[in-house]
Amino acid sequence: MPRAERRPATRADAPNVIVIGAGIGGMATGCYAQMSGMRSRIFEKHVLPGGCCTAWSRKGYLFDYCIDWLIGTAPGNDANRVWRELGALDGKTITNFDLFNRVVDEHGRSVTFYNDPDRLERQLLEISPADAP
Structure with missing residues (x-):
């Protein structure tokens, strides 16, 4: 352009x-x-x-x-x-990675923020199935 x-x-x-x-x-x-x-x-x-x-x-x-x-x-x-x-x-040059951020708490638990929204959703539901609704 x-x-x-x-x-x-x-x-x-x-x-x-x-x-x-x-x-x-x-x-x-x-x-x-x-x-x-x-x-x-x-x-x-x-x-x-x-x-x-x-x-x-x-x-x-x-x-x-x-x-x-x-x-x-x-x-x-x-x-x-x-x-x-x-x-x-x-x-x-623009490079698109599979993930753009990972947050780790003081107990070593982590959440990875994937660029693929479906993959992110699956991971979040694994962490907290009660949040599905």
């Missing part, structure tokens, strides 16, 4: 857009504003842009949701169209 047509934002009378937050939504908004001929400025209170598409550490734990939770990589959905228009997937 081709990227959206870009119009230069060099006119002195181009509208100004201020975006609060440099997460994925804020950065996409700033890009689309410029692609539409406006001037944009993005403000972020954190030291890095990216919002939940970054990793952070706290009290010895690393929270990295970017790679595990990136949605919209499958062709044909709206998020994929946005990623393609913004060039975010240019030159990237």
Whole structure:
């Protein structure tokens, strides 16, 4: 899918857009504003842009949701169209794994979140058959 047509934002009378937050939504908004001929400025209170598409550490734990939770990589959905228009997937290879997360409690019990909803449902029912209804 081709990227959206870009119009230069060099006119002195181009509208100004201020975006609060440099997460994925804020950065996409700033890009689309410029692609539409406006001037944009993005403000972020954190030291890095990216919002939940970054990793952070706290009290010895690393929270990295970017790679595990990136949605919209499958062709044909709206998020994929946005990623393609913004060039975010240019030159990237997308790998779809059988599972995207596993949670283990303090007793060693685990739940695996499979990409296949039927497989996920079977596992959840094995863990808790009472939840079937």
